[in-house]
Amino acid sequence: MSLTETPSNYAAIARQLVSIWDECLEDGSFTVISGGPFDPAKATRVLSLAHHVRRLAVAALDDIDSDGVLVSIPTIRACFECSITAMWIAQSADGVQAWLAQEPATRRAIRASLRKADSPELREVAAKVASIEPLGIESSSGTQADAFAEMTNDLERGRDLYVIYRFLCGFNHASPMLTDQYLALDESPGSNGYEFVPEPEEPDQAPFIHFIACSMLWALSAVRFIQKDRRSLRSQLRTAAQELGAPTEYQLTAQARARQDGLKWGGPKKLTAKDVRSAAKAKGLEYALSPGTATSTPAHHVWAVTDIGTTMATFATIEDAATHIRNHSN
Secondary structure, three states: OOOOOOHHHHHHHHHHHHHHHHHHHHHOOOOEOOOOOOHHHHHHHHHHHHHHHHHHHHHHHHHHHHHOOHHHHHHHHHHHHHHHHHHHHHHOOOHHHHHHHHHHHHHHHHHHHHHOOOOHHHHHHHHHOOOOOOOOOOOOOHHHHHOHHHHHHOEOOHHHHHHHHHHHHHHHOOOHHHHHOOEEEOOOOOOOOEEEOOOOOOOOHHHHHHHHHHHHHHHHHHHHHOEOOOOOOHHHHHHHHHHHOOOOOOOEOHHHHHHHOOOOOOOOOOOOHHHHHHHHHHOOOEEEEEOOOOOOOOEEEEEEEEOOEEEEEEEOOHHHHHHHHHHOOO
16 A cells, blocks of 8 residues: 555545445445355345445544544554454455354453452343354354454565554554654753643644544455456446555455365365355355266356356366355355
8 A cells, every 4th residue: 555645635535435336325226145155144244344334434524624643542552453353254254154253252251251240240241242142153253353463464465455454453542653643852951851731732633534444445355255246346446446556355364265165275186076065055156076987177167147148158167166156256
């Protein structure tokens, strides 16, 4: 990512992306995938996170205008984190399952803390914490759902994303980095070495507003992954990405895809026709293998039956057919 524009230009891009989101909501243009058993859970969570990014983005931009960058950073960090989480869930084969499965454990931890509280009123609340039983959902992505650092490692160039996140956390929590903003060196006689600065110098707004605009871009890109028509918004988001000097999206790494597909990276198990047929069915597709003969090689057929007819693709290898199915947006 590069910074070549002024803060006002980045703010204009961010607000334009907010307008694109609002227009999609108003005209009901979001038609999401629904073939797999967890597709509704994935779609609703991605849409919810993306809309929260939209609300946070507007709040952060308004806060910067009225109160400056420093008090806006907690909102910017939440905006950034929600957009990356939406991007990861939208692409992951089992991400939403893992993400939802973490919630009962979180609730159990809250209940345990409440039970240890000094206040009797708080201890009484512990009994009211609901939905604490494990969901019993199997997933390969529990570690990623539980730790943002691991989640970003599932994405191409994800280390860059985590560096940005950690930088924003430095101003989000009570930290020396935060208090340093309100101090200046004072070497005058009798001084303790510091001067308190109630109105600290405003940092460069450009990178922070850039983070907001990128968060809106990536939230909208995440929504594209769960739409039946992946072409929707493509040109608008590509234009915004070019203006921001940022990727339109962060793809899952090959290692992450292999893990989620039940494969061992570096030594994948041999795909079977049954595996591919099941994956195709989950995406609303059909799969068939034409055995080879003495004069022809085997062929792997994947097709979809729609209102306008049948569309078929043929592949020489089962791996190519599986990749086509995985990338298909139903």
